[in-house]
Amino acid sequence: MSGTVTTPKGTRGTRTAATTPLGRMGALARAEVTLLGRSKGTLFAALFVPLVLPVSVRSAAGEMDLEEAGLTIGAVVLPAAIGFSLLFAVYSALVGVFVARREELVLKRLRTGELRDAEILAGSALPAAATGLVQSLLLAAGCVVLLDMAAPSAVHLAVLGLLVGLVMCTALAAVTASFTRTTESAQVTPMPLLLVSMLGSGMTVPLELFPDRLASFCELLPLTPVMTLVRGGFTGDLPAGEALGAAATAVAWTLLAVFAVQRWFRWEPRR
Amino acid sequence: MQANGHEHVIEVTGLRRVYGDGFEAVRGIDFSVRQGEIFALLGTNGAGKTSTVELLEGLAAPAGGRVRVLGHDPYTERAAVRPRTGVMLQEGGFPSELTVAETARMWAGCVSGARPPREALALVGLEKKADVRVKQLSGGERRRLDLALALLGDPEVLFLDEPTTGLDAEGRRDTWELVSALRDRGTTVLLTTHYLEEAENLSDRLAILHEGRIAATGTPAEVTAAQPSRITFELPEGYFLGDLPPLDELGVCEHEVDGRLVRLRTRELQRAATRLLVWAETAGVELSGLDVRSASLEEAFLGIAREASATGEREYAA
Numbered sequence: 341m342s343g344t345v346t347t348p349k350g351t352r353g354t355r356t357a358a359t360t361p362l363g364r365m366g367a368l369a370r371a372e373v374t375l376l377g378r379s380k381g382t383l384f385a386a387l388f389v390p391l392v393l394p395v396s397v398r399s400a401a402g403e404m405d406l407e408e409a410g411l412t413i414g415a416v417v418l419p420a421a422i423g424f425s426l427l428f429a430v431y432s433a434l435v436g437v438f439v440a441r442r443e444e445l446v447l448k449r450l451r452t453g454e455l456r457d458a459e460i461l462a463g464s465a466l467p468a469a470a471t472g473l474v475q476s477l478l479l480a481a482g483c484v485v486l487l488d489m490a491a492p493s494a495v496h497l498a499v500l501g502l503l504v505g506l507v508m509c510t511a512l513a514a515v516t517a518s519f520t521r522t523t524e525s526a527q528v529t530p531m532p533l534l535l536v537s538m539l540g541s542g543m544t545v546p547l548e549l550f551p552d553r554l555a556s557f558c559e560l561l562p563l564t565p566v567m568t569l570v571r572g573g574f575t576g577d578l579p580a581g582e583a584l585g586a587a588a589t590a591v592a593w594t595l596l597a598v599f600a601v602q603r604w605f606r607w608e609p610r611r
Numbered sequence: 612m613q614a615n616g617h618e619h620v621i622e623v624t625g626l627r628r629v630y631g632d633g634f635e636a637v638r639g640i641d642f643s644v645r646q647g648e649i650f651a652l653l654g655t656n657g658a659g660k661t662s663t664v665e666l667l668e669g670l671a672a673p674a675g676g677r678v679r680v681l682g683h684d685p686y687t688e689r690a691a692v693r694p695r696t697g698v699m700l701q702e703g704g705f706p707s708e709l710t711v712a713e714t715a716r717m718w719a720g721c722v723s724g725a726r727p728p729r730e731a732l733a734l735v736g737l738e739k740k741a742d743v744r745v746k747q748l749s750g751g752e753r754r755r756l757d758l759a760l761a762l763l764g765d766p767e768v769l770f771l772d773e774p775t776t777g778l779d780a781e782g783r784r785d786t787w788e789l790v791s792a793l794r795d796r797g798t799t800v801l802l803t804t805h806y807l808e809e810a811e812n813l814s815d816r817l818a819i820l821h822e823g824r825i826a827a828t829g830t831p832a833e834v835t836a837a838q839p840s841r842i843t844f845e846l847p848e849g850y851f852l853g854d855l856p857p858l859d860e861l862g863v864c865e866h867e868v869d870g871r872l873v874r875l876r877t878r879e880l881q882r883a884a885t886r887l888l889v890w891a892e893t894a895g896v897e898l899s900g901l902d903v904r905s906a907s908l909e910e911a912f913l914g915i916a917r918e919a920s921a922t923g924e925r926e927y928a929a
Contacts, residue, residue, distance in 0.1 A: 358694065358723040367720020371709060378708045441706065449704025452668050453721050454693045 364455050368463030372437070376467050382436055386429040386471055390479065394421035397544055398487075409548035412575075414489035419570040420543040421479040423563055426505045427537055430472035432530035434465055434513035439526040442517065448608040461601070465510045472509070476502055480574075489574065497583055498573025504590040505566035511597035512562065518604045537563040542571075565590040619643040620768055620799040621650070621667060625676035628662045636662035638823035639676065644816075649790065649800040651814035653807065653912065658820040660803035661701050664772050667801065668698050680768060694723040697766030699757045701773050701803075707746035711737055711756055714745060715763070722764040731759040734789065750777035758786065762793075769793065771802040775809060787813050811908045819915050826915040831908055838906040838914050839864055839876035842884060844898040846871045854894075861886050872900070880905055 376383060397420045401413045441447050441464060450460045480498075483489060492498050512533065520529040538544050541563040547555040558564055565586035572578025572586075621644040628637035637659045644650040652660045666673050669685030669692060678684065683691045705714050715728035725731075732738045735755040740748065748756065754777055761769060771790070775783040783806075790813060794800055804810055810817045811831045818828040827834045846852070852868055855861075862879035877883040884903050891898050904910075 355724045355726060356719065356722075359721060364721045367717050370720070371706070371713060371717035374713055375706055375708055444706060445700065445703040446706055448670065449698075449700055450721075451670060452693075452696075452698035452700065453718070454690075454723060455721055456689070 359454055361456070361459055365459050365463035365466065368450070368455070368460070369466035372464055373467045375437075376433075376471075379436075382433050386433045386468070387475070389428045390421065390424040390475055393424045394479065394483070397421075400544065404546070404549065406546070409546060411546055411548060412487075412489070414483055414487035415571050415575050416546055417487060418480055418483040418489065418574055419567045421483060422476045422502060422505070422570050423537065423541065423543040423567055425472050425475045425479060426509045426563065426566065427530075427534050429475050430468050430506060431509040431513050431516075432534060433468045433471075434510060435516045435520060435530045436523065436526045437464055437468065438514055438517035439520045440523050442606060443523060443609050445608060451607055457607075461510075461514055461605075465513070469506050469510055472506055473502070492574045493576030494573045494578070496573070497569045497578060500587060501566045501569025501573060501590070504569075504587070504594060505563070508562060508566070508590060508594040508597060511594055511601055514601045514605055515597050518601070518606050521610065533562070536561060540564070542567045559586075560589060562590075562593040565593075618646065619679075620646045620648075620681055621801060622679040623663075623667070623676070626663065626666060626673055626678060627675035628659075628666055628671070629674040635674075636823055637666070637673075640818075640820070640823075640825050642818050642825065642828060644799055644801055646799050647794060647797045648815045649794050649802065649813055651810040651817040652801070652803045652820055653805070653810045653817050654803075654820035655805060657822075659823040660805075660820055661772055662823075663820070664770055664801065664803055668696070668770050669693070694764065695766060696768045696770065697761035697764060699754075699761040699769075699771045699774055701776075703753070704757065705745045705753075708744060710742050710744050711748070712741040714756065715741075715760065718760045718763055724765065725763045726765060728763070731763045732756075734762060735759045736785065751779060751782050754778055755782065755786075758789075767798065769798055769800045769802075771800065773803055773805070775804070775806065783809070807908045807912055819912060821915060826918075827911065835906050835908050835911050838911040839878050840880040840883075840903075840905045841910060842875040842877065842880075842887065843900065843902040844873055844887075845900045846873055847896040847898070850894075850896065856886055856890050 394417050398413065398417050401416045404416075406413065406416065438461070447460060451457065455463070484491065513530075516529050516533070517526070520526045540558040541561050542558070543563070547558055547564070550558060559568075568578065568586040569583065569590070572583055578586075623643065624641050626637055626640050627635065629635050640663065642650070652663060654660045665671055666678055667680060667685060669680075669689055672686045678686070680692050681695055685692045685696075709717070711732065712728060715732055719725040719728045719731075729738060729741070732741060735758050737752065737755055737759060740752060745753065745756070754774065758771070758774060761771070769790075774790070775786050778786060787809070790800055790802070794815075802813070814831060816828070816830050817834065818825045819834065820826070827837065829837075852866075852873065858866055858875070861875070861883045862877045863875045863883055864878060865876040867874040875883065880903070887898070
């Protein structure tokens with residue numbers, strides 16, 4: 341250690357300027373990209389699972405009576421693929437990230453600096469959200485090509501669904517992290533939402549094949565409106581009223597999750 | 612309050628902190644720190660040092676009282692305060708899988724007016740460890756990394772929570788030199804420590820915290836001077852305490868007997884020691900294990916802890 345302070349006050353020639361929210365989040369996100377690259381388990385689950393699961397949905401869909409419900413295989417598999425991406429590459433990956441950073445006191449340390457709370461969460465989430473976005477776009481393109489689908493006829497709905505889905509899954513991950521105590525339990529606590537979404541949000545089985553009453557309940561689950569919007573974007577047969585309802589449900593879940601984060605998010609380990 | 616000139620950079624009045632489980636960690640404390648001063652909060656584990664510093668850093672809102680840092684509330688006026696402060700938490704706070712350089716670069720991106728990361732690492736002698744992962748650093752190296760990042764923005768106010776815990780003697784000395792150099796350039800430093808030597812050597816003023824209250828405050832010399840000096844010896848065979856000259860004549864304010872071991876406390880060390888030795892000379896006895904020492908900060912610290920808990924017990928009884 342030199343023991344002397346070599347830079348006199350005032351020589352700020354080489355110094356950086358005042359930080360901006362985007363600059364701060366960018367610095368944080370860059371570090372998180374490095375960390376994601378070094379976390380082989382997370383990387384595998386995020387990149388590989390959403391590629392494999394749609395294949396099994398594809399083979400299961402082949403045995404369903406889709407025509408009677410007025411569906412095509414592509415209209416089932418493509419939204420499901422995007423759903424898997426949101427659940428594995430974004431939601432459950434981020435539960436692990438938030439818990440690990442909290443337990444290593446990284447979040448507490450970040451809060452002593454200039455970053456605002458929302459910037460800390462958003463900056464940490466950016467790499468996973470970007471992974472989910474790129475993966476979803478690639479999966480969609482793959483489905484269109486491999487399943488002989490037509491180009492999306494209402495792109496705006498699909499884009500809206502995907503973006504709301506990304507924000508919602510990030511916020512829900514922070515909520516889940518709030519009641520996850522250790523990085524080990526972060527492997528388990530995302531399970532309920534994963535299972536409920538895969539079974540009840542029209543990802544593995546279309547809601548059209550459900551009894552009416554169950555289907556209308558399942559429409560209120562967080563990821564159902566995202567699936568509805570994405571599918572509607574590709575088929576183009578989603579009535580405006582239903583699209584609006586789905587968007588409202590998705591936004592409501594997102595706001596609820598953001599509220600829960602503001603209220604209950606834990607920034608440091610329990611004493 | 613203006614933060615220029617020699618005004619108080621940190622002002623704390625009636626500060627209280629209560630945790631969710633009802634534990635009152637900070638029970639109404641007052642102090643202030645002037646610009647360019649090193650102020651040490653000294654105390655045993657659980658005295659409330661970290662709980663206090665976290666309130667100054669703006670990590671939590673106080674349960675009562677008021678904190679001002681550079682004239683602002685560090686909790687509600689975060690944006691006004693954070694670009695001007697540097698913080699070193701008691702432990703950790705860095706992803707273990709990042710390298711030292713990556714960690715510094717990340718922080719530099721979040722600090723206004725940050726110096727180049729390499730330069731900050733060089734300040735604490737970590738430039739050779741730039742490519743080492745944080746998880747492979749020793750405890751002392753991690754403390755130094757933490758200090759480097761607290762210094763990235765050349766802050767006006769520096770909060771250091773146990774900055775030298777885990778450092779070896781040399782590392783501790785280096786940190787002291789660095790912190791003193793910063794103070795000489797006008798940086799205001801608030802640090803916590805349980806090393807008395809550190810508080811004594813480094814701080815301009817200090818406060819001893821005990822069970823969430825300030826038990827003593829002032830310059831190290833003032834706090835020490837307020838405490839009695841100590842004389843310890845073994846009574847010779849066949850002698851009893853009553854055989855000594857009357858204790859109040861010696862200027863003894865407090866005494867303890869433990870078997871043959873006698874401990875006297877006095878505010879008039881020269882008088883007490885002289886009369887005791889004259890008595891021993893006259894009686895022709897040898898006072899074995901004789902130890903005469905003026906008050907040190909350590910004495911002060913232990914004395915205050917003892918007194919404070921005795922007062923506490925009396926309060927409970929009343």
